[in-house]
Amino acid sequence: DVxxxxxxxxxxxxxxxxxxxxxxxxxxxxxxxxxxxxxxxxTDCTLEQDLKFITKGLSSRATVSWDNVFVENNxxxxxxxxxxxxxWIDPDTGQERYEQSYDTNNGFDWTQGVNWSTSPGAVDxxxxxxxxxxxxxxxxxxxxxxxxxxxxxxxSRQERAKGSIVxxxxxxxxxxxxxxxxxxxxxxxxxxxxxxxxxxxxNRFVFFNSxxxxxxxxxxxxxxxIKFLDMLKLRASYGExxxxxxxxxxxxxxxxxxxxxxxxxGNIATGLYNVASPYTFYRQKTVGNTDxxxxxxxxxxFGIDYSFLDGLFAGNIExxxxxxxxxxxxxxxxxxxxxxxxxxxxxxxxxxxVKNRGYELELRINKTLRNSLHLWANMNMTxxxxxxxxxxxxxxxxxxxxxxxxxxxxxxxxxDHGYTQTMDDIYGSTAFESNDDQKLPGTYYILDYNGDGVxxxxxxxxxxxxxxxxxxxxxxxxxxxxxxxxxxxFYGVNNVTRQVxxxxxxxxxxxxYDEGSRWSKYNPNPDVPMARFGSTTxxxxxxxxxxxxxxYIRLKNIELSYTFTSGWIKSLGLSNLKLYVNGNNLWxxxxxxxxxxxxxxxxxxxxxxxxxxxxxxxxxxxxxIHLNMYCSNITINTTR
Numbered sequence: 001d002v003x004x005x006x007x008x009x010x011x012x013x014x015x016x017x018x019x020x021x022x023x024x025x026x027x028x029x030x031x032x033x034x035x036x037x038x039x040x041x042x043t044d045c046t047l048e049q050d051l052k053f054i055t056k057g058l059s060s061r062a063t064v065s066w067d068n069v070f071v072e073n074n075x076x077x078x079x080x081x082x083x084x085x086x087x088w089i090d091p092d093t094g095q096e097r098y099e100q101s102y103d104t105n106n107g108f109d110w111t112q113g114v115n116w117s118t119s120p121g122a123v124d125x126x127x128x129x130x131x132x133x134x135x136x137x138x139x140x141x142x143x144x145x146x147x148x149x150x151x152x153x154x155x156s157r158q159e160r161a162k163g164s165i166v167x168x169x170x171x172x173x174x175x176x177x178x179x180x181x182x183x184x185x186x187x188x189x190x191x192x193x194x195x196x197x198x199x200x201x202x203n204r205f206v207f208f209n210s211x212x213x214x215x216x217x218x219x220x221x222x223x224x225x226i227k228f229l230d231m232l233k234l235r236a237s238y239g240e241x242x243x244x245x246x247x248x249x250x251x252x253x254x255x256x257x258x259x260x261x262x263x264x265x266g267n268i269a270t271g272l273y274n275v276a277s278p279y280t281f282y283r284q285k286t287v288g289n290t291d292x293x294x295x296x297x298x299x300x301x302f303g304i305d306y307s308f309l310d311g312l313f314a315g316n317i318e319x320x321x322x323x324x325x326x327x328x329x330x331x332x333x334x335x336x337x338x339x340x341x342x343x344x345x346x347x348x349x350x351x352x353x354v355k356n357r358g359y360e361l362e363l364r365i366n367k368t369l370r371n372s373l374h375l376w377a378n379m380n381m382t383x384x385x386x387x388x389x390x391x392x393x394x395x396x397x398x399x400x401x402x403x404x405x406x407x408x409x410x411x412x413x414x415x416d417h418g419y420t421q422t423m424d425d426i427y428g429s430t431a432f433e434s435n436d437d438q439k440l441p442g443t444y445y446i447l448d449y450n451g452d453g454v455x456x457x458x459x460x461x462x463x464x465x466x467x468x469x470x471x472x473x474x475x476x477x478x479x480x481x482x483x484x485x486x487x488x489x490f491y492g493v494n495n496v497t498r499q500v501x502x503x504x505x506x507x508x509x510x511x512x513y514d515e516g517s518r519w520s521k522y523n524p525n526p527d528v529p530m531a532r533f534g535s536t537t538x539x540x541x542x543x544x545x546x547x548x549x550x551x552y553i554r555l556k557n558i559e560l561s562y563t564f565t566s567g568w569i570k571s572l573g574l575s576n577l578k579l580y581v582n583g584n585n586l587w588x589x590x591x592x593x594x595x596x597x598x599x600x601x602x603x604x605x606x607x608x609x610x611x612x613x614x615x616x617x618x619x620x621x622x623x624x625i626h627l628n629m630y631c632s633n634i635t636i637n638t639t640r
Contacts (some may be wrong), residue, residue, distance in 0.1 A: 007087055014086035014099060023086075032079035032116060037072045057142040062135065069129040075121025082115040126163040133158045146182040151175070162250045170244070171195040171205075186214030186235070194294070196244035200258040203293035210239020210299075230307040230314075237301045242294040246328055253286075257328075257348045261286040286331070289347035298323045311366055318360040327352025335394040351392050354408065358384035374480040382472045398450065400461050409466035411497045414459055416444035416543040421524055430455050432540050442519035442530030444543045455540050463544055464497030471495050473553075483564065489557040498550035500593055504531055515593070552590035558583050578622040585615050 004013045005025035012026040043066040051058040086099035100110040135156040142149050154174045161167035174192040188211065195205040214235040217223055223232065246254045253261075263285040267277045300321045307314035331346030340346060365377040391403035399405065419442060420426050426439045430448040433456035449459040471494050478487030502513035516527030528545060561580035569577050588595050595613045 009087075011085040011087040011098065014088050016088050016097065016099075026084065030079055030082060030084055032077040034074060034076040034078075034119075035121070037075070037121075039070045039072075041066075041068045041070075043067070055140070057140050059139050061137045061139070063133075063137075064135075065131070065133040067129075067131040067133075069127070071124045071127035072121050073124050074119045077116055077118055079116040082113065084112055085110060128163060130161045130167070131158070132160075148178075148180050148183070150178045152177075160249070165250060165252060166255075168249065168255075169195075169197040180214075182219070184216045184219040186212070186216070188212040188214075188237075190239065192242075194242050194244075196294070198244050198246065198255065198257070199293055200290050203258075203291070206242055206294050208240040208242050208296075210237065210241075212237035212239075228308050230309070230311060231305065232307075233305040235301075235303045235305070237299070239299055241297045241299065243297065244294055254348075257288065258290050258292045259288040260284055261288065284344055286345045287347040289349060291350070292328070292348060293326065293350055295324065295326050295328060295350065298325070314364045314366070315362040316360075317362075320356075320358060320360075322356040324352070324354040324356070326350035327354060329392050334392045335397075349392070351390060353389035354386055355389055356384060356386040358382065372482060376479070377475070377477045379475045380473075383470060385470055400449070401458070406462055407466040407468075409468055411463045411466060411499070411547060412460045413463045413547055414444075414455070414540055414543045415447050415449070415461060415463065417447055418445050419443065419519055419524065419526070419529065420445050421521075432456075432538070435538050435540075438535050438537055440530065440532075440535075441521075443541055444529055444545075446540050446543060464547060464549070465495050467496065467498060467550070469493035469496035469550070483562050485559075485561045485563065487557070487559055488555070490553060491556045492551070492553035494551035496550035498548050498592060499546050500548055500596075501546045502593075548593065549591040552588055552592065554585065554589075555587040556585065558586065573625055575624045580621070581617070581619050583615070583617045585613050586617075588613070 005023060006012050006029075012023050014023065015021045045064045047062045049060045051060055083100075088097045089095070090097065098110075102108065103110045133156070135154065137152065137154045140149075140151040152175060154172070156172045156174075158170045159167045160170075172192060172194050174190070176188065176190045178186070178188045180186045189209070190211070191207065191209040193205055193207050197204065212235065214233060216231075216233050218229055218232040223229065246257070248254075261284070262282065264280050264282050266281045267279060268281075269276050302319045304317045306316065328348050328350055329352050330348055334346050334349065334351075336346045360380065360382045362378075362380040364379075365375070367376075368374045386408050388403050388406055388408060393402040393404050403410075420429060420439070422441055425445065426441065429439070429445055431454050432439070432446075433454050446455050447459065448455055449461050452458070473492045474489070476487060476489040478485070502515055504512045504515070512531065517523055518528055519526045519530040529541070532541075559580055559582035561578055561582075563579075564577040565575075569575075596611060
């Protein structure tokens with residue numbers, strides 16, 4: 001170890017040779033405590049009324065909800081600025097070195113001061129959330145022989161605010177009409193008149209509609225002859241959905257995109273003696289776009305629901321196609337000429353287009369044998385691929401640098417074609433735009449993709465897949481037998497690229513990660529380049545080193561239990577008693593270097609949470625008494 005967390009004399013360990021090392025044990029012990037209290041008040045009032053006196057099958061429902069969230073923080077003891085004594089023992093000489101050798105105020109031995117303080121806490125008004133939602137709904141359900149008809153009309157309005165932000169308003173008027181004949185032929189039509197205050201008065205309300213048809217093919221007479229078929233249904237739908245969510249709900253910079261935004265600040269120096277003007281600038285910050293409007297998604301779905309062999313096999317097949325249009329593009333992502341201006345931001349625009357396609361498969365298996373052994377399995381798979389059609393890319397930008405034609409979140413990186421082995425290779429390699437003098441043998445030979453004679457950001461190319469998997473799989477298997485119950489769940493993904501960064505010797509701390517073999521003159525074909533210590537490099541040097549195939553299969557859940565329902569537990573006044581042992585995340589197969597949470601959601605950078613995935617083994621029991629009062633689970637957790 002570089003240093004001990006704490007020595008026997010009470011001093012805390014340090015490493016004086018590097019400035020950016022911290023003692024985690026010290027931080028936890030001396031940092032004090034702070035309590036954050038979140039109070040949520042949820043109030044729901046619902047009124048239902050049967051209106052059959054007007055017409056048969058008519059009813060109404062009204063709902064009002066008031067929800068509030070209050071956050072109190074800074075309650076506790078603040079000990080952050082209470083300096084402690086630090087010590088380091090040189091491993092070579094054994095010499096002790098104290099950070100504070102004496103008290104600079106009096107020249108005597110250094111003693112730790114008592115500088116902690118208490119804080120009573122206060123409500124953080126910026127975190128206060130207020131939500132008001134009210135809804136009125138009419139429902140009508142009637143049957144006329146084999147004809148079944150339903151209708152629904154709904155009005156809702158929502159007001160949400162956080163801190164001092166002006167409330168957000170959303171209003172919806174919607175209806176739905178359905179019809180089926182003898183539960184064989186199905187029709188449905190939906191309409192919604194949606195309004196949002198994020199758009200100007202001319203674009204605030206838009207009408208969206210959708211429709212669906214269904215055919216219960218198994219109810220036809222000519223299908224009754226197929227004895228093994230229990231149910232077969234064909235269905236299709238097409239419709240439009242509007243989206244008014246523009247990033248973070250509380251981001252005020254995106255709230256008034258249809259309006260010009262102004263700012264104040266700064267002044268100019270004028271006159272012979274360069275005297276600052278007493279007047280403050282009042283200038284335009286952002287150009288508004290009065291044509292900003294709803295994003296639109298047009299969805300098409302075709303599905304098949306099936307069941308046969310008396311429920312032995314059941315499931316569905318779903319094929320979907322989505323086309324998103326009028327996607328909002330920020331001014332900073334638009335293809336704007338440099339002379340537009342450096343102070344004023346370009347307006348947002350509804351110009352993006354994305355298409356999404358894929359399918360979903362589900363299979364359920366249920367079988368009960370004569371000895372009462374019940375076997376079951378649920379398996380599903382989803383395949384989804386998206387492609388950007390329009391992203392306001394600059395017209396003259398090379399195709400490989402454009403977003404159009406790529407997936408959302410497509411990975412880009414530099415690529416290499418081997419290692420530089422000698423100084424001759426260094427001199428013969430393409431020059432880096434920056435830090436070219438830091439090249440050494442054992443680094444990547446970076447490909448000059450555009451052939452302009454210099455390695456820079458224009459040489460990053462699409463690599464692998466996006467960070468969102470194209471395929472997801474899930475399988476749950478289990479059985480029930482005379483009180484015994486068992487199930488296991490596997491989950492997996494593929495066609496995904498993840499970034500997992502290992503900063504060996506970053507900023508000189510003596511931390512090196514095991515990434516496989518490293519380059520040396522005796523190992524010219526290693527797993528990773530030669531380690532660099534104290535030299536200035538940049539992203540060119542890493543190439544695709546930190547990008548991995550993010551495919552994995554995980555044993556997500558497994559449980560074995562036994563439930564007592566008779567015998568001795570009845571004398572205890574119990575209805576049943578369940579004993580169980582289960583586990584979570586017990587095993588994973590992957591090509592990624594380790595099992596951390598951010599490997600499977602996020603960028604992989606430590607700043608996003610490079611924490612190991614927790615494996616749990618739980619032992620517990622659940623019981624119920626004859627009065628149907630259930631006690632909480634009592635669980636013993638073993639965590640690795």
